C-alpha cells in the first residue's frame with residue numbers, strides 16, 4: 001500500500017511520466033491537476049484521475065525512472081554502459097563502491113540500488129547539490145555524495161572498496177591511488193569518451209599492477225517498427241569506452 005512520503009511514478013496517456021512524492025499538494029500536468037494526497041492508501045498499479053478526468057497509473061519508481069527524470073547537470077552515463085559495468089564487475093549487495101565524478105548522480109543511483117554502500121566524489125559544488133537532491137529523491141540512504149577532488153581524496157581513503165567506478169576527465173591519474181584502496185580481486189571500471197583517454201587509462205592500469213584488464217565498447221541499436229517494415233534504427237550513437245581491470 002502506498003504511504004505518505006512515498007515517491008511514485010505517474011504514467012499517463014501518450015507515455016507521459018511524472019515523479020512525485022505523496023503529500024498534501026497537487027501536481028500540475030498538461031493533463032490536469034493530480035491530487036497527490038489522494039494517492040495515499042492506494043495499491044501500487046492503481047489509477048488516479050486528474051481534475052480533467054485523465055487517468056494516471058501509480059507505479060513504484062525503479063533506477064531506470066531516475067535515469068529519465070532526475071535533474072541533470074552534464075552528460076550522464078547511458079544505461080547500456082551502466083549495465084556493462086554492473087555485469088563485468090559482478091556488482092552485488094555485499095559491495096562497497098567508490099565512484100567519481102558523481103555528475104548528477106545517475107550512475108551512483110544505479111549502483112546504490114544494488115550495492116551495500118556507495119561513496120561518490122564530485123569536485124563541482126553545484127553538481128554536488130544537484131546529485132544529493134537526486135539521491136535523496138531516489139530514497140537511497142546508502143549513497144553518500146562527497147564534495148572533493150578524487151585525485152587528492154583517494155590518498156586519504158582507507159577503503160577497502162570492492163568496486164571503483166571512474167567517469168571523469170583525468171581518470172588515468174586516479175588509477176594508482178584506486179589500486180591501493182581496492183580489495184584483492186576487486187574491480188575498477190573506468191569510462192572514457194575518447195580512444196586517447198581509454199589508452200591512457202590502460203597504460204595507467206598496467207603501471208599500477210592490475211592483474212588483468214580489457215577495454216570494451218558497448219553497441220546498442222533500437223529496432224524501428226514502421227508501416228513498411230522493421231529494421232535496426234539508423235541512429236548510431238557513440239558514447240564511450242569502458243576499461244575494466246581486476247586487482
Ligand SMILES: C[S@@+](CC[C@H](N)C(=O)[O-])C[C@H]1O[C@@H](n2cnc3c(N)ncnc32)[C@H](O)[C@@H]1O
Pocket residue numbers: 074075076077100101102103104105106107108121122123124127148149150151167168169170
Ligand atoms: C561525465 S560527468 C559524470 C556523470 C555521472 N557518472 C553520471 O552518470 O551522472 C563527469 C563529472 O566528473 C567531475 N569530475 C571531474 N574531475 C573530477 C575529480 N578529479 N574529482 C571528482 N570529480 C571530478 C566533473 O565535475 C563532472 O561532474
